[in-house]
Amino acid sequence: MAAASVPGASSGPIAAESHAVGHGTPAPEQVAPGIGSTTGGREPGTSRGQEVPMSDSTAGTTGTADTTARPARLDAHGVRDAGALAAAIAPLGLAMGVALGELAGPHLVSWLSAPLLLAGASQLVLFSQLDGGASVLAATGAALLVNSRFVVYGAALAPRFAGQPGWFRLLGPHYIVDQTYGLVAARFRDDPTRQEFRRYFMTASTLLWALWTASVGAGLLIGTALPESLPLEFVLSAMFVALVVPGIRARSEAWAAAAGVAVALAGAGTMPTLLGVVAAGGAVGALSGRARS
């Protein structure tokens, strides 16, 4: 299978169902209480296993770090949201596995790229480059260019990582992909506690990570036995619509989405296009602030 024909060629691997909690009436133009908020989120104080409510004023980015929390419990919303995305992730992972299997590189290494890189587009770019005879540095550079959008997601999610336990601050960023960002954006309309965010993020992203890893592996094993008549090429676009639209809360966000679509239509998925999308979205955000003030 040609690399260009693989669905999901320019996206991360995984994504979301918004919950009832995340679909309340939005306050127009409010500074995002979830993503992008400059507050780190509320966190119930923990004292010898007993949770004590902590006021917002003391639980921001300068609040007491939660270093005693345990990562064991699953979040029901996270399970439900990850499950809702399985219909898209599993077939995409299969197709990705088939595509990787036809490119250069041992199957074991191709499979390893799924849990390690956790970014479908860059996995494909990396192995396509190697298959075309590119050097390790050139192939890596191309893959990193594709993944550079994660910097924006990471910066937007950063306040949510402040004050979190060390294991989460170390492990959590690995799961930042398009779909997990979209999930969190749609899920948290109000200011979640640190624990709420952590449990939701880790539950959903770990499940999606496991599903992506398993489905890519299955694709490598199944190979070309996957029917070509399946309309997989449209699944990813549909998935991003399902992620973006419910997360739009303000008119300015709709304008930002429109700007991103316009720039993408004008470009060809290149790095300048990505920069253009970021610039256009950022400009809309800045202008919306001026209009409000």
Place this chain on the structure above:
Amino acid sequence: MIALAAVLLATAGTFAMRAGSVRAFESRDLPPTATRMLRHAAVAIMASLVITNLPATSAPGGVGAASATGLVAALLVARRTPSPTVVMVVAVAVYALTDALVG
């Protein structure tokens, strides 16, 4: 070994980008304008992925009839239900149907 080295290098670089951006901004109270710009840039990126992941057409930058119909269906359904599964199933069905009819 070359492929493994490339995977490990790309993994390290990608993690550095993800974790680096989190570390750089997690303890900083950004100005409201910067916060808004970040939030809107992220929305724009995700929206652009809808387009960049569309099936290729013969015309550069063009959107095929099946894709356009599927996108409209996805938008309409997504406005009415928060379930991505429903959105995807309806959109892909409309896309496949249009593709079969129009070609």
